[in-house]
Amino acid sequence: MPRLSEVIAALDALWPPSRAEQWDAVGTVCGDPDAEITRVLFAVDPVQEIADEAVELGADLIITHHPLYLRGTTTVEAGTFKGRVVHTLIKNDIALHVAHTNADTASPGVSDALAGALDLRITGPLVPDPSDPEGRRGLGRICELDHPETLREFAARAAAWLPPTAQGIRVAGDPDMPVRRVAVSGGSGDSLFEQVRAAGVDVFLTADLRHHPVSEAREQSRPLALVDAAHWATEWPWCEQAAAQLDAISERHGWGLRTHVSRTVTDPWTAHAPSVTPPSISGAPN
Numbered sequence: 358m359p360r361l362s363e364v365i366a367a368l369d370a371l372w373p374p375s376r377a378e379q380w381d382a383v384g385t386v387c388g389d390p391d392a393e394i395t396r397v398l399f400a401v402d403p404v405q406e407i408a409d410e411a412v413e414l415g416a417d418l419i420i421t422h423h424p425l426y427l428r429g430t431t432t433v434e435a436g437t438f439k440g441r442v443v444h445t446l447i448k449n450d451i452a453l454h455v456a457h458t459n460a461d462t463a464s465p466g467v468s469d470a471l472a473g474a475l476d477l478r479i480t481g482p483l484v485p486d487p488s489d490p491e492g493r494r495g496l497g498r499i500c501e502l503d504h505p506e507t508l509r510e511f512a513a514r515a516a517a518w519l520p521p522t523a524q525g526i527r528v529a530g531d532p533d534m535p536v537r538r539v540a541v542s543g544g545s546g547d548s549l550f551e552q553v554r555a556a557g558v559d560v561f562l563t564a565d566l567r568h569h570p571v572s573e574a575r576e577q578s579r580p581l582a583l584v585d586a587a588h589w590a591t592e593w594p595w596c597e598q599a600a601a602q603l604d605a606i607s608e609r610h611g612w613g614l615r616t617h618v619s620r621t622v623t624d625p626w627t628a629h630a631p632s633v634t635p636p637s638i639s640g641a642p643n
C-alpha cells in the first residue's frame with residue numbers, strides 16, 4: 358500500500374508542479390504524507406458534494422483539477438464553504454491534491470482528454486510549450502476530422518459525447534459551414550483567439566466565452582466559428598484520463614489502488630430555459 362508522498366511523487370512526474378502558471382495554486386492542499394492510500398477519487402471541482410462523495414466512498418485521496426484555494430486565506434473556519442471542505446477532509450483522513458495548469462499543458466493533458474472524448478485526431482498543441490523539444494506539450498490542441506462535417510454536426514457531436522450539462526452547447530457561426538480542422542481547449546479559452554486564428558482552423562471549441570470577444574471574433578473579415586461547452590464538461594474527460602494514468606502507475610508498482618471518477622455534475626449552472634421564440638438562425642443544434 359503506497360503512502361501519500363509516494364502517490365504524489367508519481368503524480369508530480371505526470372504533471373510537474375513547476376510547469377504550472379505562476380498565478381496558479383497546485384499541489385497538495387491537505388493530507389499526511391505518511392498516510393496509506395487505497396482509494397482515490399478524481400473530480401473537476403473540490404466542492405462539498407465531492408468531499409461528501411469521497412467520505413461515502415471511503416476514499417483517502419481526492420485529486421481535482423481546480424484548486425480549492427487560489428489566493429491566500431486567513432481562515433479554514435467550518436462556517437466558510439472552503440473551510441467546511443477542509444474540515445470534512447481532515448476529519449475523515451482524506452487528502453486533497455490539485456493538478457491544474459500543470460495538467461493543462463501536460464502530454465497527455467486536459468485538452469488531449471477533451472479531443473479524445475470528441476473522437477478527434479490530434480495533430481499538435483495550439484500553443485506549444487517552447488521548452489518541449491518534442492513539441493507535444495502546450496495549451497490546447499489542434500485536431501483534424503477524418504471526414505469533414507458541418508458546424509451543426511460538429512456541435513451535435515459535442516452535445517452527444519461530452520458529459521451532459523444544463524448549458525449544453527452554444528454555437529457561433531454558419532451551421533452549414535464545413536469543418537475539417539478544429540482547435541480545442543478545456544476550460545476558459547477566450548484568451549486564445551489570436552493563436553486559434555493563426556492556426557487557421559475552422560472552429561474553436563472551448564468554454565466560458567463572453568459576449569465581446571465572441572462578437573469581435575465574428576465581425577472579422579474571416580469570422581471564427583466558435584463552440585462553447587460548459588467549463589466542467591470540457592475538463593471532466595481529464596478525470597478519466599488521469600485515473601487511467603494512475604491505474605497504470607499503480608499496476609506497475611503493485612500498489613493495488615482503487616480509482617474512481619466522480620459522475621457528480623459540479624457545473625454551477627443547473628437549469629436552462631430555451632427562448633420561447635427560437636432565434637432566426639435556424640438549425641442550431643439542440
Ligand SMILES: [Zn+2]
Nearest residue numbers: 544545588592
Ligand atoms: Zn477549469
